[in-house]
Amino acid sequence: MKEPHALVAELVPFLLARGYAPGERAPSERELAERFGAGRPQVREALSVLETLRLIERRPKSGIYMTTESASIEALALFAELGIPLSRDEIDQTAEVRRIQELEAIRLACRRHREEDIDALRRCLDEWDHALATGGPVGELDREFHCGIVRATQNAVLLRLVNIFYLMTVRQREYYFRDRDRCRTSDAQHRRIFEAVLDRDEDRAAELLGAHLVSAGSYWHELIAD
Structure with missing residues:
Protein backbone atom coordinates (compact mmCIF):
# COMPACT_ATOMS: atom_id res chain seq x y z
CA MET A 1 0.00 0.00 0.00
CA LYS A 2 1.45 3.36 -1.04
CA GLU A 3 1.55 6.26 1.39
CA PRO A 4 -0.52 9.25 0.22
CA HIS A 5 2.55 11.53 0.14
CA ALA A 6 4.45 9.05 -2.04
CA LEU A 7 1.51 8.75 -4.38
CA VAL A 8 1.16 12.53 -4.60
CA ALA A 9 4.87 12.67 -5.52
CA GLU A 10 4.12 10.36 -8.47
CA LEU A 11 0.82 11.88 -9.52
CA VAL A 12 1.94 15.50 -9.80
CA PRO A 13 4.83 14.96 -12.27
CA PHE A 14 2.66 12.56 -14.28
CA LEU A 15 -0.22 15.01 -14.64
CA LEU A 16 2.04 17.97 -15.39
CA ALA A 17 4.15 16.05 -17.90
CA ARG A 18 1.04 15.06 -19.87
CA GLY A 19 0.45 18.76 -20.53
CA TYR A 20 -3.27 18.80 -19.76
CA ALA A 21 -4.77 22.21 -20.46
CA PRO A 22 -6.78 23.91 -17.71
CA GLY A 23 -10.26 22.39 -17.77
CA GLU A 24 -9.10 19.31 -19.67
CA ARG A 25 -10.21 15.97 -18.31
CA ALA A 26 -7.51 13.84 -16.64
CA PRO A 27 -7.50 10.03 -16.19
CA SER A 28 -10.10 8.60 -13.85
CA GLU A 29 -9.47 7.25 -10.34
CA ARG A 30 -9.62 3.73 -11.73
CA GLU A 31 -7.09 4.48 -14.48
CA LEU A 32 -4.72 6.17 -12.04
CA ALA A 33 -5.03 3.30 -9.57
CA GLU A 34 -4.09 0.82 -12.28
CA ARG A 35 -1.21 2.92 -13.58
CA PHE A 36 0.40 3.47 -10.17
CA GLY A 37 -0.42 0.12 -8.62
CA ALA A 38 -2.44 1.67 -5.82
CA GLY A 39 -5.87 1.10 -4.36
CA ARG A 40 -8.77 3.38 -5.20
CA PRO A 41 -8.93 4.70 -1.59
CA GLN A 42 -5.24 5.69 -1.75
CA VAL A 43 -5.72 7.41 -5.10
CA ARG A 44 -8.80 9.19 -3.77
CA GLU A 45 -6.85 10.47 -0.75
CA ALA A 46 -3.95 11.68 -2.92
CA LEU A 47 -6.38 13.44 -5.25
CA SER A 48 -7.90 15.18 -2.23
CA VAL A 49 -4.50 16.72 -1.57
CA LEU A 50 -4.23 17.94 -5.16
CA GLU A 51 -7.77 19.31 -5.01
CA THR A 52 -6.93 21.21 -1.80
CA LEU A 53 -4.01 22.77 -3.68
CA ARG A 54 -6.41 23.55 -6.55
CA LEU A 55 -4.36 21.60 -9.07
CA ILE A 56 -7.42 19.53 -9.98
CA GLU A 57 -11.18 19.63 -9.63
CA ARG A 58 -13.28 16.51 -9.13
CA ARG A 59 -16.73 16.86 -10.63
CA PRO A 60 -19.38 14.34 -9.51
CA LYS A 61 -20.38 11.91 -12.26
CA SER A 62 -18.06 13.69 -14.68
CA GLY A 63 -14.41 13.11 -13.77
CA ILE A 64 -11.16 14.80 -12.81
CA TYR A 65 -10.21 18.09 -14.46
CA MET A 66 -6.99 20.11 -14.38
CA THR A 67 -7.18 23.56 -12.79
CA THR A 68 -3.48 24.52 -12.71
CA GLU A 69 -4.16 28.16 -13.57
CA SER A 70 -5.94 28.59 -10.23
CA ALA A 71 -3.44 26.48 -8.26
CA SER A 72 -2.63 27.79 -4.80
CA ILE A 73 0.76 29.26 -3.94
CA GLU A 74 1.33 26.21 -1.71
CA ALA A 75 1.32 24.14 -4.90
CA LEU A 76 4.54 25.87 -5.98
CA ALA A 77 6.15 24.88 -2.69
CA LEU A 78 5.03 21.30 -3.31
CA PHE A 79 6.59 21.37 -6.78
CA ALA A 80 9.88 22.52 -5.25
CA GLU A 81 9.73 19.77 -2.62
CA LEU A 82 9.12 17.16 -5.30
CA GLY A 83 11.96 18.50 -7.44
CA ILE A 84 9.67 19.67 -10.25
CA PRO A 85 11.47 22.57 -11.97
CA LEU A 86 9.68 25.86 -12.53
Whole structure:
Protein backbone atom coordinates (compact mmCIF):
# COMPACT_ATOMS: atom_id res chain seq x y z
CA MET A 1 0.00 0.00 0.00
CA LYS A 2 1.45 3.36 -1.04
CA GLU A 3 1.55 6.26 1.39
CA PRO A 4 -0.52 9.25 0.22
CA HIS A 5 2.55 11.53 0.14
CA ALA A 6 4.45 9.05 -2.04
CA LEU A 7 1.51 8.75 -4.38
CA VAL A 8 1.16 12.53 -4.60
CA ALA A 9 4.87 12.67 -5.52
CA GLU A 10 4.12 10.36 -8.47
CA LEU A 11 0.82 11.88 -9.52
CA VAL A 12 1.94 15.50 -9.80
CA PRO A 13 4.83 14.96 -12.27
CA PHE A 14 2.66 12.56 -14.28
CA LEU A 15 -0.22 15.01 -14.64
CA LEU A 16 2.04 17.97 -15.39
CA ALA A 17 4.15 16.05 -17.90
CA ARG A 18 1.04 15.06 -19.87
CA GLY A 19 0.45 18.76 -20.53
CA TYR A 20 -3.27 18.80 -19.76
CA ALA A 21 -4.77 22.21 -20.46
CA PRO A 22 -6.78 23.91 -17.71
CA GLY A 23 -10.26 22.39 -17.77
CA GLU A 24 -9.10 19.31 -19.67
CA ARG A 25 -10.21 15.97 -18.31
CA ALA A 26 -7.51 13.84 -16.64
CA PRO A 27 -7.50 10.03 -16.19
CA SER A 28 -10.10 8.60 -13.85
CA GLU A 29 -9.47 7.25 -10.34
CA ARG A 30 -9.62 3.73 -11.73
CA GLU A 31 -7.09 4.48 -14.48
CA LEU A 32 -4.72 6.17 -12.04
CA ALA A 33 -5.03 3.30 -9.57
CA GLU A 34 -4.09 0.82 -12.28
CA ARG A 35 -1.21 2.92 -13.58
CA PHE A 36 0.40 3.47 -10.17
CA GLY A 37 -0.42 0.12 -8.62
CA ALA A 38 -2.44 1.67 -5.82
CA GLY A 39 -5.87 1.10 -4.36
CA ARG A 40 -8.77 3.38 -5.20
CA PRO A 41 -8.93 4.70 -1.59
CA GLN A 42 -5.24 5.69 -1.75
CA VAL A 43 -5.72 7.41 -5.10
CA ARG A 44 -8.80 9.19 -3.77
CA GLU A 45 -6.85 10.47 -0.75
CA ALA A 46 -3.95 11.68 -2.92
CA LEU A 47 -6.38 13.44 -5.25
CA SER A 48 -7.90 15.18 -2.23
CA VAL A 49 -4.50 16.72 -1.57
CA LEU A 50 -4.23 17.94 -5.16
CA GLU A 51 -7.77 19.31 -5.01
CA THR A 52 -6.93 21.21 -1.80
CA LEU A 53 -4.01 22.77 -3.68
CA ARG A 54 -6.41 23.55 -6.55
CA LEU A 55 -4.36 21.60 -9.07
CA ILE A 56 -7.42 19.53 -9.98
CA GLU A 57 -11.18 19.63 -9.63
CA ARG A 58 -13.28 16.51 -9.13
CA ARG A 59 -16.73 16.86 -10.63
CA PRO A 60 -19.38 14.34 -9.51
CA LYS A 61 -20.38 11.91 -12.26
CA SER A 62 -18.06 13.69 -14.68
CA GLY A 63 -14.41 13.11 -13.77
CA ILE A 64 -11.16 14.80 -12.81
CA TYR A 65 -10.21 18.09 -14.46
CA MET A 66 -6.99 20.11 -14.38
CA THR A 67 -7.18 23.56 -12.79
CA THR A 68 -3.48 24.52 -12.71
CA GLU A 69 -4.16 28.16 -13.57
CA SER A 70 -5.94 28.59 -10.23
CA ALA A 71 -3.44 26.48 -8.26
CA SER A 72 -2.63 27.79 -4.80
CA ILE A 73 0.76 29.26 -3.94
CA GLU A 74 1.33 26.21 -1.71
CA ALA A 75 1.32 24.14 -4.90
CA LEU A 76 4.54 25.87 -5.98
CA ALA A 77 6.15 24.88 -2.69
CA LEU A 78 5.03 21.30 -3.31
CA PHE A 79 6.59 21.37 -6.78
CA ALA A 80 9.88 22.52 -5.25
CA GLU A 81 9.73 19.77 -2.62
CA LEU A 82 9.12 17.16 -5.30
CA GLY A 83 11.96 18.50 -7.44
CA ILE A 84 9.67 19.67 -10.25
CA PRO A 85 11.47 22.57 -11.97
CA LEU A 86 9.68 25.86 -12.53
CA SER A 87 9.76 27.45 -15.95
CA ARG A 88 11.95 30.49 -16.60
CA ASP A 89 8.86 32.71 -16.57
CA GLU A 90 7.67 31.19 -13.29
CA ILE A 91 11.07 31.77 -11.68
CA ASP A 92 11.12 35.40 -12.81
CA GLN A 93 7.53 35.99 -11.72
CA THR A 94 8.11 34.32 -8.35
CA ALA A 95 11.12 36.55 -7.71
CA GLU A 96 9.05 39.58 -8.70
CA VAL A 97 6.26 38.70 -6.27
CA ARG A 98 8.77 38.08 -3.48
CA ARG A 99 10.39 41.47 -4.14
CA ILE A 100 7.05 43.30 -4.07
CA GLN A 101 6.06 41.65 -0.79
CA GLU A 102 9.37 42.12 1.00
CA LEU A 103 9.84 45.75 -0.01
CA GLU A 104 6.45 46.62 1.44
CA ALA A 105 7.11 44.38 4.44
CA ILE A 106 10.32 46.14 5.40
CA ARG A 107 8.55 49.50 5.44
CA LEU A 108 5.90 48.06 7.74
CA ALA A 109 8.61 46.47 9.88
CA CYS A 110 10.26 49.87 10.34
CA ARG A 111 6.98 51.25 11.67
CA ARG A 112 5.79 48.28 13.71
CA HIS A 113 8.78 46.31 15.00
CA ARG A 114 8.85 45.39 18.67
CA GLU A 115 11.77 44.74 20.98
CA GLU A 116 11.38 40.98 20.62
CA ASP A 117 11.58 41.30 16.81
CA ILE A 118 14.87 43.19 17.07
CA ASP A 119 16.22 40.65 19.54
CA ALA A 120 15.37 37.79 17.18
CA LEU A 121 17.13 39.51 14.27
CA ARG A 122 20.21 40.13 16.42
CA ARG A 123 20.33 36.47 17.39
CA CYS A 124 20.09 35.49 13.74
CA LEU A 125 23.00 37.76 12.84
CA ASP A 126 25.05 36.39 15.74
CA GLU A 127 24.37 32.84 14.55
CA TRP A 128 25.42 33.90 11.04
CA ASP A 129 28.76 35.13 12.42
CA HIS A 130 29.23 31.84 14.25
CA ALA A 131 28.46 29.90 11.06
CA LEU A 132 31.01 31.98 9.15
CA ALA A 133 33.65 31.32 11.83
CA THR A 134 33.00 27.58 11.96
CA GLY A 135 32.19 26.92 8.31
CA GLY A 136 28.57 26.09 9.14
CA PRO A 137 25.62 26.43 6.71
CA VAL A 138 23.80 29.74 6.45
CA GLY A 139 20.98 28.97 4.01
CA GLU A 140 18.41 28.51 6.78
CA LEU A 141 19.73 31.60 8.58
CA ASP A 142 19.04 33.60 5.41
CA ARG A 143 15.40 32.49 5.56
CA GLU A 144 15.25 33.30 9.28
CA PHE A 145 16.55 36.82 8.71
CA HIS A 146 14.21 37.70 5.87
CA CYS A 147 11.21 36.09 7.55
CA GLY A 148 12.24 37.85 10.77
CA ILE A 149 11.87 41.17 8.98
CA VAL A 150 8.42 40.13 7.76
CA ARG A 151 7.48 38.86 11.23
CA ALA A 152 8.19 42.37 12.53
CA THR A 153 5.26 43.65 10.43
CA GLN A 154 2.95 41.86 12.90
CA ASN A 155 1.09 40.51 9.87
CA ALA A 156 0.87 36.72 10.17
CA VAL A 157 -0.74 36.24 6.74
CA LEU A 158 2.07 38.13 5.01
CA LEU A 159 4.61 36.03 6.90
CA ARG A 160 2.97 32.81 5.72
CA LEU A 161 3.03 33.99 2.10
CA VAL A 162 6.67 35.07 2.17
CA ASN A 163 7.75 31.93 4.00
CA ILE A 164 6.36 29.81 1.17
CA PHE A 165 8.78 31.44 -1.27
CA TYR A 166 11.69 30.54 1.01
CA LEU A 167 10.48 26.97 1.36
CA MET A 168 10.49 26.80 -2.44
CA THR A 169 14.16 27.76 -2.64
CA VAL A 170 15.79 25.63 0.06
CA ARG A 171 18.04 23.78 -2.38
CA GLN A 172 18.91 26.90 -4.36
CA ARG A 173 19.96 28.77 -1.24
CA GLU A 174 22.07 25.83 -0.07
CA TYR A 175 23.91 26.00 -3.39
CA TYR A 176 24.14 29.80 -3.38
CA PHE A 177 25.70 29.94 0.09
CA ARG A 178 28.36 27.33 -0.55
CA ASP A 179 30.54 30.27 -1.58
CA ARG A 180 31.92 31.75 1.67
CA ASP A 181 32.64 35.13 0.10
CA ARG A 182 28.99 35.28 -0.89
CA CYS A 183 28.06 34.42 2.71
CA ARG A 184 30.17 37.28 4.04
CA THR A 185 28.76 39.73 1.51
CA SER A 186 25.21 38.74 2.40
CA ASP A 187 26.02 39.05 6.11
CA ALA A 188 27.28 42.60 5.62
CA GLN A 189 24.19 43.51 3.62
CA HIS A 190 21.90 42.01 6.26
CA ARG A 191 23.61 44.06 8.97
CA ARG A 192 23.09 47.31 7.09
CA ILE A 193 19.44 46.39 6.51
CA PHE A 194 19.05 45.57 10.20
CA GLU A 195 20.48 48.94 11.27
CA ALA A 196 18.05 50.76 8.99
CA VAL A 197 15.10 48.83 10.44
CA LEU A 198 16.36 49.50 13.95
CA ASP A 199 16.47 53.23 13.15
CA ARG A 200 12.99 53.00 11.59
CA ASP A 201 14.40 54.51 8.40
CA GLU A 202 11.91 53.19 5.83
CA ASP A 203 13.50 54.66 2.72
CA ARG A 204 17.00 53.50 3.62
CA ALA A 205 15.79 50.02 4.61
CA ALA A 206 13.84 49.60 1.36
CA GLU A 207 16.79 50.85 -0.69
CA LEU A 208 19.21 48.43 0.97
CA LEU A 209 16.83 45.48 0.74
CA GLY A 210 16.08 46.23 -2.90
CA ALA A 211 19.78 46.22 -3.77
CA HIS A 212 20.27 43.02 -1.78
CA LEU A 213 17.48 41.21 -3.64
CA VAL A 214 18.72 42.46 -7.01
CA SER A 215 22.25 41.18 -6.39
CA ALA A 216 21.00 37.69 -5.49
CA GLY A 217 18.45 37.71 -8.31
CA SER A 218 21.07 38.69 -10.88
CA TYR A 219 23.18 35.70 -9.92
CA TRP A 220 20.35 33.24 -10.51
CA HIS A 221 19.25 34.97 -13.70
CA GLU A 222 22.75 34.67 -15.19
CA LEU A 223 23.08 31.07 -13.98
CA ILE A 224 19.83 30.03 -15.65
CA ALA A 225 20.74 31.93 -18.82
CA ASP A 226 23.99 29.96 -19.06
